[in-house]
Amino acid sequence: MIASMDLNASPVPEDDEEIYERHIEHYSAQEEHVESAVEISRREREERRKRLRRDRSDDRPVHVSQPPVHDHFYQNRNSRSYDKSRIPPGWLDCPSVGQEIGCIIPSKVPLGESYNDCVPPGKRYSFKQVIHQQRVLGRKLGLVIDLTNTSRYYQTTDLKREGIKHVKIQCKGRDSVPENVAVNTFVYEVSQFLLRQKSKKYILVHCTHGHNRTGYMIIHYLMRSQSMSVTQAIKIFNEARPPGIYKPDYIDALYAFYHERRPEMVVCPSTPEWKRSSDLDLNGDAVADDDDDDGGGGPAALPIIEEVFCCVMTTFQIVLRFVVKVLLIDTEENHETDAVLTNDDILGDEIPRDQLESMRSFCYQTLKLNLGVRGHAQFPGSHPVSLNRDNLQLLRQRYYYATWKADGTRYMMLITVDGCYLIDRSFNFRRVQMRFPARHPNEGIGERTHHFTLLDGEMVIDTLPDSQKQERRYLIYDMMAINTVSIVERPFYERWKMLEKEVIEPRNYERQNIYQSRNPYYRYDLEPFRVRRKDFWLLSTVNKVLKEFIPRLSHEADGLIFQGWDDPYVPRTHEGLLKWKYARLNSVDFLFEISSDDRPQLYLFERGKRKLMDRDTVEFRDVSDPPSSFSGKIIECSWDPDQQVWVYMRIRTDKSTPNDFNTFKKVMRSIKDNITDEILLNEINEIIRLPMYADRIRMDSKASARRK
Numbered sequence: 001m002i003a004s005m006d007l008n009a010s011p012v013p014e015d016d017e018e019i020y021e022r023h024i025e026h027y028s029a030q031e032e033h034v035e036s037a038v039e040i041s042r043r044e045r046e047e048r049r050k051r052l053r054r055d056r057s058d059d060r061p062v063h064v065s066q067p068p069v070h071d072h073f074y075q076n077r078n079s080r081s082y083d084k085s086r087i088p089p090g091w092l093d094c095p096s097v098g099q100e101i102g103c104i105i106p107s108k109v110p111l112g113e114s115y116n117d118c119v120p121p122g123k124r125y126s127f128k129q130v131i132h133q134q135r136v137l138g139r140k141l142g143l144v145i146d147l148t149n150t151s152r153y154y155q156t157t158d159l160k161r162e163g164i165k166h167v168k169i170q171c172k173g174r175d176s177v178p179e180n181v182a183v184n185t186f187v188y189e190v191s192q193f194l195l196r197q198k199s200k201k202y203i204l205v206h207c208t209h210g211h212n213r214t215g216y217m218i219i220h221y222l223m224r225s226q227s228m229s230v231t232q233a234i235k236i237f238n239e240a241r242p243p244g245i246y247k248p249d250y251i252d253a254l255y256a257f258y259h260e261r262r263p264e265m266v267v268c269p270s271t272p273e274w275k276r277s278s279d280l281d282l283n284g285d286a287v288a289d290d291d292d293d294d295g296g297g298g299p300a301a302l303p304i305i306e307e308v309f310c311c312v313m314t315t316f317q318i319v320l321r322f323v324v325k326v327l328l329i330d331t332e333e334n335h336e337t338d339a340v341l342t343n344d345d346i347l348g349d350e351i352p353r354d355q356l357e358s359m360r361s362f363c364y365q366t367l368k369l370n371l372g373v374r375g376h377a378q379f380p381g382s383h384p385v386s387l388n389r390d391n392l393q394l395l396r397q398r399y400y401y402a403t404w405k406a407d408g409t410r411y412m413m414l415i416t417v418d419g420c421y422l423i424d425r426s427f428n429f430r431r432v433q434m435r436f437p438a439r440h441p442n443e444g445i446g447e448r449t450h451h452f453t454l455l456d457g458e459m460v461i462d463t464l465p466d467s468q469k470q471e472r473r474y475l476i477y478d479m480m481a482i483n484t485v486s487i488v489e490r491p492f493y494e495r496w497k498m499l500e501k502e503v504i505e506p507r508n509y510e511r512q513n514i515y516q517s518r519n520p521y522y523r524y525d526l527e528p529f530r531v532r533r534k535d536f537w538l539l540s541t542v543n544k545v546l547k548e549f550i551p552r553l554s555h556e557a558d559g560l561i562f563q564g565w566d567d568p569y570v571p572r573t574h575e576g577l578l579k580w581k582y583a584r585l586n587s588v589d590f591l592f593e594i595s596s597d598d599r600p601q602l603y604l605f606e607r608g609k610r611k612l613m614d615r616d617t618v619e620f621r622d623v624s625d626p627p628s629s630f631s632g633k634i635i636e637c638s639w640d641p642d643q644q645v646w647v648y649m650r651i652r653t654d655k656s657t658p659n660d661f662n663t664f665k666k667v668m669r670s671i672k673d674n675i676t677d678e679i680l681l682n683e684i685n686e687i688i689r690l691p692m693y694a695d696r697i698r699m700d701s702k703a704s705a706r707r708k
């Protein structure tokens with residue numbers, strides 16, 4: 001019945017005709033190998049155009065043959081209001097709701113009363129019906145999450161009257177999966193709602209049909225709230241809302257996002273019948289909605305012209321998908337990418353503002369700080385001070401270990417069950433997809449993950465010497481909280497050991513035994529970066545670190561860090577945490593400005609305000625861009641003692657404020673004192689002979705020999 005309908009008489013709105021034309025043009029290169037099919041397509045297209053021209057020049061209403069039933073529901077199709085009141089393709093026959101998944105109910109979009117003219121009474125599904133149906137089932141709705149890309153489907157007044165919160169997360173649908181930021185917002189909204197509710201209330205989640213975007217979001221939520229694989233999460237959704245997600249790209253995107261290999265047995269369901277025949281039921285001209293999950297219907301439902309076009313497209317898509325798969329497999333196996341990695345790359349995805357505030361509070365509580373004015377909290381990470389002739393004495397008074405000063409990008413990292421967050425120097429958080437199983441002797445591996453564990457470290461880029469392949473690696477040098485418990489007051493050596501036992505070992509263990517884990521399909525090698533605990537050594541090894549270890553490193557290092565072995569974690573400036581840099585690398589970060597009378601100016605910060613450094617000047621040596629292009633930027637500069645000027649090194653994209661004036665004074669002091677590597681090594685040679693050091697070095701060496 002469907003195939004025999006006279007769709008040739010159907011008008012094609014100009015936009016769609018244009019889109020259609022563009023598609024034909026775009027894919028003409030691929031058409032050559034299906035010449036005969038295209039020949040039919042061309043002929044059909046010509047005839048269609050002729051008909052259109054005739055229809056338009058006649059300037060008379062175009063009558064579309066429609067199914068005989070419910071004729072009055074189609075009468076407004078050719079009127080000006082047609083677009084606004086158009087029912088999404090396939091909506092009428094698409095089942096309204098699925099089964100609940102916890103407190104979440106997947107649904108198609110409820111259509112407001114204004115659509116009643118187009119919807120037969122038995123098929124109406126507005127919020128009045130939704131609330132009533134759910135009440136009959138004994139459920140009370142508390143939240144509606146709307147994922148459609150438009151606001152034309154209903155007004156939220158009915159919801160407000162019932163005290164139901166409405167959250168709009170606009171997602172395009174069609175060919176693109178929802179953006180990662182939208183996913184973060186969705187997961188946060190659901191979690192917050194469930195956390196705050198006093199009595200059990202349900203969340204209705206809808207896109208247009210309640211399958212692809214809705215499924216994609218719910219699966220993300222399941223993945224982040226429970227310990228399961230993508231396959232299990234997909235299964236839960238498919239069973240609750242058959243046939244589930246039916247767009248292969250969405251399924252592929254889920255596996256790719258969670259770094260999982262897609263098992264062979266997972267096949268994407270075919271497009272449901274109500275969707276495939278939908279364009280004919282209501283939109284005889286196969287017009288796709290700009291808020292459509294699915295684009296056009298399947299070939300069975302299409303007239304010959306679309307069928308041929310579809311055939312060309314499908315062939316092309318299959319070829320394209322194959323090519324993409326081959327490329328993906330290649331990159332999966334090699335974990336390589338052509339893009340050059342830089343320290344300025346922005347990693348991870350933005351998170352909702354409220355979530356940011358609550359995570360900032362957690363960090364402040366953990367570090368035992370008072371959160372300043374809401375939203376103006378500063379990065380609270382511990383910061384070393386430059387070594388000078390005075391604080392060099394600290395090395396004699398307290399027991400220190402040394403490590404290389406890795407020169408990448410500073411991040412603290414917060415691990416929670418719903419994700420892992422990189423915290424930059426501006427105290428912004430971005431979500432990265434990483435896995436950190438928690439150690440638990442009574443549970444199988446992968447049973448639990450860390451939750452509110454806070455780490456500190458440096459992200460570096462390693463360039464492997466043989467292959468020149470780049471690898472991003474997070475070098476963790478401290479741990480401030482483990483599963484919500486602050487450990488900042490414990491001595492460094494305990495925190496450092498705990499870091500190995502609780503974070504690194506479970507991760508490495510699961511990595512090596514992934515086939516016995518709950519999720520054998522997880523691919524650690526697809527994570528955005530690798531993870532390692534930073535090594536710290538006895539002072540007696542500093543000579544070796546400086547002369548042998550640092551030159552052989554496959555990432556940048558600009559000096560040494562001296563870490564008090566018994567120190568607590570001290571937020572912000574820690575006078576006992578010492579950094580030694582090669583003199584030429586001692587640097588200050590200024591804010592650079594060009595004044596209104598064209599003079600270059602350098603600024604620092606003092607008590608939160610800009611301080612003009614009018615005696616300091618900067619030279620941009622070997623830089624092709626004019627100084628004006630650096631105006632408004634934070635620039636890192638080193639000191640040229642001969643010329644007595646600052647020399648531009650690089651733009652600090654990771655920082656939004658210049659150094660504090662106090663930091664500047666310390667750097668200047670360090671430059672003036674000029675502790676060369678020779679002076680440093682001589683000093684250390686003396687220090688390690690002191691009884692305090694000699695005894696502890698002996699004890700530590702014995703302890704480490706016992707561990708081996």
Ligand SMILES: Nc1nc2c(ncn2[C@@H]2O[C@H](COP(=O)(O)OP(=O)(O)OP(=O)(O)O)[C@@H](O)[C@H]2O)c(=O)[nH]1
Pocket residue numbers: 382383384403404405406407409410411457458477534561577579587588589659
């Ligand atoms: N505490 C500590 N810091 C390290 C270590 N390795 C590298 N760092 C980095 O050293 C930085 C402090 O040295 P600076 O030279 O002051 O760092 P910077 O990035 O130039 O920052 P500014 O001084 O603000 O310009 C920290 O922010 C860390 O990112 C380590 O093992 N321990």
